[in-house]
Amino acid sequence: MRADAKRNRDHLLAVAGTTITEQGIDVSMRDIARRADVGLATLLRHFPTREALLEALLHTSFDELTAKATALEASEAAESALVSWVRDCVAWTTEYRGVTVLMAAAIEDPESALHAACVTLRAAGARLLARAQATGTARSDIDGDDLFALISMLAWTGDQPALAPRAPRLFDIVASAILASAGRSQGRGVHDEQ
Known part of the structure; x- marks a missing residue:
């Protein structure tokens, strides 16, 4: 070029x-x-197309989030790596209002310009989840698809003006539900533990 x-x-x-x-x-x-x-x-x-524009715009961010997952796998405990990466994904997806709807659709549509990047991102999260499951720190009854859906749900919540103030608390609730250590004391969120 x-x-x-x-x-x-x-x-x-x-x-x-x-x-x-x-x-x-x-x-x-x-x-x-x-x-x-x-x-x-x-x-x-x-x-x-709009999708081609979004793919080009989001490509760098997808690459950064995928690289971050790899770095966290090597440097963090499984539980904290998973929670940190999910938090970063949620924060990033709320930066571009409405992108979660496109990502959710693109992951199911191989013809979408965003499909490959979304699949790669989902796989990065699935690796972190599997690592946490292998150490017994994440629930064994969820998979990468569930994790991607939960990230989308949390990002969608952050996009909604009426719900956005509740987003940090809801993140803590969902993160605690993903983690296997059910003995966490009530009222103490994931934010408090890091």
């Missing part, structure tokens, strides 16, 4: 990221093009 084409693409991604953060994933491609001070045809030449 030529340097000027890369600059233009990077500019479009930066503007799209800011716009989606502010307005959510339902913002029109026309609005993104207008904010980037380019014509719609220019935006569509780089990103022919």
Whole structure:
């Protein structure tokens, strides 16, 4: 890719990221093009669909979360690695309002531009979960699909203005439900234990 084409693409991604953060994933491609001070045809030449734009925008974040899972596997206790990674995933998915709906659909649609990245992300979480299950610190009756669904659910909750204030408490409740150590004292959340 030529340097000027890369600059233009990077500019479009930066503007799209800011716009989606502010307005959510339902913002029109026309609005993104207008904010980037380019014509719609220019935006569509780089990103022919909204999913293609989102895949390009989210690619780096997916890679970072996958790499973080690998790093946590090597450096953290199984329980804390799992909880830390899930917390980071939830925080990241709430950055782009509405992206959890797309991710949930994309994981089931091999034709989606986001499918491969979502599958890779789910696999990273499944490895952390399996590691915690092997050490007896996570419930054995859930799998990577369940974990991905729980992350999506928590992120969706954080996207809802009326529910967002409850999101940290709900995260603690869900994290405690994932973990096998049922003897945790009530009223003491995962945040308190780290």
